[in-house]
Amino acid sequence: MRKIIFFLAFFSLLITGAVAEDREYLITGSKPGYIHILDMKKQAVVRSHKVPNSGHTIFSFTPAPDGKVVYVLTNRMKSISGIDVDTGEQVFRADFVEGDIRRQAFFAFDVSRDGKELYVYQLSTRIMLSEYRQLPTRIAVYNTADGLNAKPVRSFEAPRRIHMLMKSTDDKWLYAAGFDIYKMNPQTGEIVETLPLRNWTLKNRSLPDVLDFWPLWDQTDIFSTPVYSVKTDKAPDDPAAYKTGLLTLDLSTGKYDINDFENTSVLIFSTVISPDRKHAFGTYTQLSRIDLNSHKLTGRIDQDHTYYAINIAKDGKEVYVGGAACDVATYDTVTLKKTGQIFLPKGCGDQSTASFRIIHRAALTP
């Protein structure tokens, strides 16, 4: 008996040793109000946590840099709940409502790289007795250390129609993507630079169309998104008139690019950049691979069904597609062949537009 115990103790030491290693997990969300932690190399769901007072839907979420907490926009976009990835305990909560002012976040929020602050884009409406009054859109900043009744520590006005907030990796800037991409001072909200999108100066080109609320830059710190536009010097029935491009913004260097890569032939919802920065991968009903040097489409396959979100393994060997239904599929980045599929636990409504993030952290014990 003693030997067995000793052996078990030794074995568990081995396991404990493994705990300290950096492990990679994929996080997705599903109705009704769940986040799921997936070990993609093992093709297993290792945690499913119910988000308290979630109002059914998980919108966007962003993990703390140390991968210990995931901040979830939920409760009909009216709250952010911080969930301990390991235990599922709610360790942070910001309910936005403020007296007669209803505030909602439309997907866009991010956590600072030091893990201390949450930046949340909010639409605000004063609910009066017999009318609503729209107030200026703003960015509210919360301290992640403020626990279960967090209130903004500061806030500033921001342009309308922001769909993505991104902290620069040095925490010096806050990027807000909307009509254009605004580079802001995260202390004051001052816009120090406008990266042109609506105000791009491409000749003979329509306004670009972009709508992306999938923060998928976990492996590269490069935000990427498809951009759709029309060449106005081409006939409307000319397929070459319709262009799909890729916008990239490097959150480390600020490098900003938009390049067409094909005549629009399929819809792409979201894209991710490979860790070697040589490729982008996009998903919707097809999985697409784009070469970032030549700006050409280098591969495309039909998926089993439509997915909304895509992310990539640290080693660059696999991409994962999720969102929409209740499964997450794995594809080989070289052959674009499907190599795996995980189904979310029974009772999953659908992933809908939930974020699709990768964290690196100490291993979660089974």
Added chain:
Amino acid sequence: MFGKAYLIASGLLALALSAFSAPALADGKTLVNDYCTACHAENDTGGLARISEVRKTPEGWDMTIFRMEHLHGLELDGDERQAIIKYLAAENGLAPSEAAPFRYVLEQRAHFVDSAVNDDLDALCGRCHTNARYGLQRRTETDWLKHMHFHIGQFPSLEYQARSRDRHWWKEVTTTTYKELAKLYPFQTAAWDVWKAAKPTNPVGEWRVTGHRPGTGDYEGTLRISRDGDQYSAVYDLRGMDGKKLSGDSKAIIYTGYEWRGSGVLNGIDTREVYALSEDGNRMTGRWYQADHYDIGGEFQAVRMDGAEAQVLLKSSDFIRAGQHKKITLYGTNLTGKVKADKGLDLKIIDQNSTTVTLDIGADKNITPGSYHVAVGQAETTLIVYDKIDRIRIVPDWTIARVGGGNTPPVTAQFEAVAYMKGDVKIGIMPAKWQAANFNEDAEQMKDVEFAGHIDQNGRFMPAGAGPNKARKYATNNAGNLSIIATITEDGRAISGKAQLIVTVQRWNTPPIR
């Protein structure tokens, strides 16, 4: 956002009718004061904030009450709800001429053509709503602006949607659009002032009814309306052109002095009625439909018998082929006069009374094809004499159907084959052989015709079930892009017409005004 709840509540206007006792409608004004003034304070003009600054159809007020119940905690019982809607629709309703352009939405038609005054309004409002939705509202300029604030507060995704992303939506609607709407659909109009002051007409009495059930055919008969407290009772005695009886009854409320909303039974099937009384009160037109299938129903026209002029309202057939004999019955009012026809038509009266004239009509073999007059006293009508069919037009020539399942019934599409002769002269609706095919290469590739549903030999397309279909590529749902083909064979020659049908997904949000 109100999707499922509305499935239950959308029939309320009509459903409530059968549930409560006729004379007991509570006093609407008192109820508005009891329930609404808690939030809606008295405004500068002595009315109530917001309430007195808008005018709507009864359905519009029903939707407002629904929103108050679901978002702002209003609790009413059925009688109170009904009385408030009736009161508001009477005090702040639409004149008949104001509602007229948009009746297709009130009548719950599955197929209609809805166009905006301009492309901006189509993008700003029409991309989510029918253009009838806002066309059926009248607001002060201030209230149109408040309406914009409500929209963005309630639906924050508005600015992010397609056809918003190309413009500064919020700036546009709060600087330009609300003023444009206030001009197009102003609160104060002469039409409403005149209508509100007019004495209501009384529908009690005998009515001559004619109508058409797409895919089934025409019908005719009588309707007797009597008063039942605050409401009306209607008894129908109708017959299809095949002689089959179509009978039943309904109960109705008349809102705003002309908006007939009934709930009844025809041949054992629950029905809803959306009719409008003419301003002189002598005609009533609209549509009835199955309570559980708004896409299936009938066009309806009723003419008050008392004092009606001599008129033909319907014919058992609109056409005759050269060289043929055909029994054709004319249905109308005061058909007591002498029967005459243009030269080339040979007439024999089989039967004649004041509402029905049955004729044996012969068309000469060498007659010139075209339109020929037939008169019964002062009542005149025309018959088309044709030699041969030149083309088939399917009506509608394009439309949609919706897959169904669970709590959401499928929305069918009904087609009819209309024959034309040379010179593009319409002959009339004819029976045809119906089939569906893939509309284009994409549809071919996705095998839409195998999955999207099937068309029966009455021209009704029944869509397939909803939800992902694992048998399909991408496990996609049973949506499809189809050609609908009608073929009529004449003298051994097949003539075909083609229409387009988009089979699309369910509509989750089904308010009374889409």
